[in-house]
Amino acid sequence: MRKIIAFSAIVATVVLFANCSSSKKTTAAVPKFSYEANVQMAITTNCSPCHISGKGNKKPYDNFANVKADIDEIIRRVELNPTDRGFMPFRKAAKLSDSTINVFKQWKTDGLIEK
Numbered sequence: 397m398r399k400i401i402a403f404s405a406i407v408a409t410v411v412l413f414a415n416c417s418s419s420k421k422t423t424a425a426v427p428k429f430s431y432e433a434n435v436q437m438a439i440t441t442n443c444s445p446c447h448i449s450g451k452g453n454k455k456p457y458d459n460f461a462n463v464k465a466d467i468d469e470i471i472r473r474v475e476l477n478p479t480d481r482g483f484m485p486f487r488k489a490a491k492l493s494d495s496t497i498n499v500f501k502q503w504k505t506d507g508l509i510e511k
């Protein structure tokens with residue numbers, strides 16, 4: 397019985413330490429999302445031509461200042477369903493993928509930095 401208890405204690409300690417060090421590593425390794433590294437690409441891929449200056453006639457989102465200013469409205473609209481009024485991307489049959497929607501949300505969480 398004692399051996400079992402001692403063994404469980406060792407296992408618990410090892411598991412605890414393993415988790416500690418790995419979670420520290422992940423936090424340090426993940427860079428913050430920035431407009432230039434993450435958001436710009438999501439916009440050019442999904443919001444053109446309408447929101448690209450010189451191509452579309454909607455409010456341009458190919459610049460940091462506008463996207464930053466409108467981020468709440470952008471997140472609200474891409475999270476609507478395609479049949480909802482105001483849904484973006486306009487007239488598309490499907491929502492953006494969860495990972496693309498997450499680019500906008502994570503950028504906001506990370507503080508809306510430019511680069």
Ligand code: HEC
Pocket residue numbers: 439442443444445446447454455466469470473474482483484485486487492
């Ligand atoms: C096919 C053209 C088209 C595409 C693609 C498109 N939009 Fe739009 N967008 C529009 C139109 C038209 C409006 C104006 C009508 C409205 O407000 O619903 C608009 C308006 C908006 C507004 C409100 C702007 C304002 O002046 O207040 C936001 C925010 C927006 N779009 C975000 C996006 C985002 C983000 C994407 C890409 C994921 C996107 N749109 C893709 C056509 C488009």
